[in-house]
Amino acid sequence: MPPVRSKVEIGSWGAHYYDLFLNVLSLGRYSHFIRHVIEKMDIKPGQSILDLGSGTGRNDCFMAEKVGSRGRIVGLDISDEMLGRALKHCCKYTNISFKKQRIELPLTYKEEFDKVFISFTLHGFEDDRKLGIIHNAHQAVKPGGAFYILDYSEFDLGRMWFPLRWAFTRWECQLAVEFLKLDIKEMLRSQGFTNFEEEFSLKGHLRLLKAVKPLVSTP
Numbered sequence: 551m552p553p554v555r556s557k558v559e560i561g562s563w564g565a566h567y568y569d570l571f572l573n574v575l576s577l578g579r580y581s582h583f584i585r586h587v588i589e590k591m592d593i594k595p596g597q598s599i600l601d602l603g604s605g606t607g608r609n610d611c612f613m614a615e616k617v618g619s620r621g622r623i624v625g626l627d628i629s630d631e632m633l634g635r636a637l638k639h640c641c642k643y644t645n646i647s648f649k650k651q652r653i654e655l656p657l658t659y660k661e662e663f664d665k666v667f668i669s670f671t672l673h674g675f676e677d678d679r680k681l682g683i684i685h686n687a688h689q690a691v692k693p694g695g696a697f698y699i700l701d702y703s704e705f706d707l708g709r710m711w712f713p714l715r716w717a718f719t720r721w722e723c724q725l726a727v728e729f730l731k732l733d734i735k736e737m738l739r740s741q742g743f744t745n746f747e748e749e750f751s752l753k754g755h756l757r758l759l760k761a762v763k764p765l766v767s768t769p
């Protein structure tokens with residue numbers, strides 16, 4: 551059987567157990583990890599954040615606490631099951647909304663958000679679709695705002711500790727393997743992003759990559 555190209559479109563069974571799976575995989579430290587990542591995003595009260603592929607909404611709840619009641623979080627996802635879970639998960643936050651939307655297709659947002667965020671989702675798209683998503687992020691974010699990508703970093707799979715490599719190649723899709731070699735900064739540059747900053751975790755295997763939309767775009 552040919553390798554599965556993408557696994558980011560998650561079915562109802564996967565959506566049901568998604569948070570539990572991450573909790574088990576991280577030995578109960580996933581919430582701590584994601585809170586740490588969100589701390590690095592320099593989120594200020596009153597800011598607006600667009601989350602592309604928002605999943606079960608766990609990250610959005612943490613971001614909602616940071617932006618406070620004057621701020622706004624919008625999560626986009628294609629899966630009804632994920633959207634249902636996110637609505638339940640975030641029901642106590644009045645500053646979060648979710649919408650069913652394919653994130654690689656044109657979005658209606660024009661320079662509305664201080665930040666755009668995507669976590670563990672971008673790797674699962676073919677390159678032309680990745681460019682579409684990056685373009686959408688660039689359109690949606692205000693000049694001077696930032697696009698944050700939390701995903702696998704560029705690393706040599708062959709040098710990974712054997713049990714982890716075994717788990718990665720069995721669990722992950724072909725596009726995730728290709729993502730490890732991809733020059734994502736070049737893609738971001740091609741869509742107008744600049745001033746990259748990186749934060750690594752899990753022994754350099756994961757990266758929060760920040761890309762800024764300049765105040766004045768170069769023609």
Ligand SMILES: C[S@@+](CC[C@H](N)C(=O)[O-])C[C@H]1O[C@@H](n2cnc3c(N)ncnc32)[C@H](O)[C@@H]1O
Nearest residue numbers: 558559603604605627628629632652653669670
């Ligand atoms: C691996 S999960 C990550 C969820 C969340 N960002 C997180 O970090 O926990 C990928 C998410 O992207 C969503 N997704 C996949 N393809 C999508 C698409 N084309 N448009 C919108 N959402 C999509 C899935 O439904 C799923 O919720």
